[in-house]
Amino acid sequence: MSVHPGGAGSPFWVELATADVDRSKRFYQLLFGWEYQHVKDSRGQDYVLALLAGEPVAGLRPRPGAILDWTLYLATPDLASACAQAVRLGGTVLETRPAIVPGVGAKLLIDDPSGATVGLVQPAVDYGFTAGVPGSLVWIEFVTRQATVADRFYSHLFGYTQRQFGDGSAVDYMVYSIGPDSVIGRVRMALDTPADVPPRWIAHFAVDPELGFDRTLHQARGAGARLRFAPYSSTLGKVAVLSDPTGTRFAIIDPALASDWDYHSAVDDPYGD
Numbered sequence: 001m002s003v004h005p006g007g008a009g010s011p012f013w014v015e016l017a018t019a020d021v022d023r024s025k026r027f028y029q030l031l032f033g034w035e036y037q038h039v040k041d042s043r044g045q046d047y048v049l050a051l052l053a054g055e056p057v058a059g060l061r062p063r064p065g066a067i068l069d070w071t072l073y074l075a076t077p078d079l080a081s082a083c084a085q086a087v088r089l090g091g092t093v094l095e096t097r098p099a100i101v102p103g104v105g106a107k108l109l110i111d112d113p114s115g116a117t118v119g120l121v122q123p124a125v126d127y128g129f130t131a132g133v134p135g136s137l138v139w140i141e142f143v144t145r146q147a148t149v150a151d152r153f154y155s156h157l158f159g160y161t162q163r164q165f166g167d168g169s170a171v172d173y174m175v176y177s178i179g180p181d182s183v184i185g186r187v188r189m190a191l192d193t194p195a196d197v198p199p200r201w202i203a204h205f206a207v208d209p210e211l212g213f214d215r216t217l218h219q220a221r222g223a224g225a226r227l228r229f230a231p232y233s234s235t236l237g238k239v240a241v242l243s244d245p246t247g248t249r250f251a252i253i254d255p256a257l258a259s260d261w262d263y264h265s266a267v268d269d270p271y272g273d
Contacts, residue, residue, distance in 0.1 A: 008082075009158030009178055012075035012121050012129055013104060014137050014203050017063035018246050021048060024060055027245050030223050031216065031252075032135035032205060034058075042100035049103065055130040056103060057137065069249050070203035071109070072140055073119035074158065079106050082120050082157070086110050089153050103128050112153050114146035116199035138206040138253060139236055140184050144199035147172055147188035160184075202241060204251040213238050213254035220244075220252065233259040 018024040028034050028050065034057065037049040048060040058070075076082035083093050090113035098106040107121040123129075131137045144150045151174060154160055160176040160183070172188035189197070207216040213231075217240050221227060224245035231240040238257035243249055 007178060008076055009154075009160060009176075009183065010075045011072055011131070011137065011140055011183055012123060012127075013059060013073035013107070013119065014057075014140075015059040015061065015071045015073065015119065016248060017061050017067040017071065018248065019062070019064055020246055021046075021060055021062050024244065024246055024248075027223055027225070028058075031220055032057075033208075034135070036060075039102050041102075042098075042106075045099070047101055049101075052130060052133070052135045056128045057130050057135065059101065059104065068243075068247055069200045071117065071119050072142075072201045072203065073107055073121040076120050076122055079108060079120055079122035083108060083110065085157055086112075086120070086153075089113070089156050090149075091153065091157075098122075100124075112150060114144045114150040114153070114199055116142065116144055116150070116201065118201070132206075134206045134208045136205060137203055138255065139204035141187055141202040141204065141251075142184055142199070143187045143189055143202065145189040145193060146199075147174065147186060150186060150199075154184075154186075162186075200249065202249060202251050204236075204239065204253045206237075207252050207254045209254075209256055213240075213252070213257055216252055216254075217242075233257065235259070 016024055025036055034050040034052055037051060039047050041047045046062055049056050050058040079098060092111040094109040098108045100106045103124060103126055105121045105124040105127055107119055109117055109119050111117050151162055154176060155162060163175050165173045165175055174186040175182050176184040207213055220242055225242040228241040231238060235258055237253040237255040239251050239253045241251045
């Protein structure tokens with residue numbers, strides 16, 4: 001994934017809302033070497049910036065109860081305008097006012113018409129977001145049963161071009177792009193997915209090439225992560241989808257092990273939790 005911070009529709013930030021901030025911090029520090037900086041947002045709430053080599057790669061915030069996925073934030077140069085457009089397209093704004101995070105920007109959550117929660121962020125002047133390197137976000141998958149609804153919403157909101165990489169039936173994998181850069185992989189849920197399984201975003205973080213895929217997976221499981229289903233290969237790399245010790249889904253990916261597509265993504269996750 002090529003990242004252009006601030007470009008409309010680009011993945012600009014990922015955030016973990018967790019009921020146990022300290023436990024989450026320890027896990028991701030062990031796995032990716034993250035360090036942390038504690039700040040306050042404009043609402044006076046605690047917020048944690050995850051840093052890699054001193055550069056921001058993610059955010060963590062305390063939240064009672066469970067959100068079982070990382071939250072993706074998409075950049076917009078005008079948050080108010082983007083929210084208004086999202087509503088016109090059938091989305092719902094979930095917060096009455098944005099939270100401003102130092103060094104990140106003003107952010108709000110919305111629900112898209114397919115039922116998925118996604119963030120919008122207007123980057124700060126002094127923004128910082130590192131992606132595309134080991135220990136950071138390198139790809140994002142969006143899994144939804146209302147694929148056509150989602151495709152229409154995001155193409156109108158951000159002008160994504162969309163290209164089908166599956167057969168559109170047995171495997172419906174649509175890639176959203178900004179110009180030549182692929183930014184999101186949209187996956188249609190299998191027809192037999194239980195009705196109570198919500199749409200989700202699966203954040204993919206790159207492994208350290210010196211540690212490698214197998215050792216990273218072993219380390220994650222040893223630290224309390226659960227493997228959701230068998231690792232698979234793709235043209236992007238070898239992937240394992242996991243739940244961290246608090247139950248939040250995420251994926252590790254090793255781009256060095258990219259191969260022909262043998263796709264079994266989170267759409268096939270047998271667990272509904």
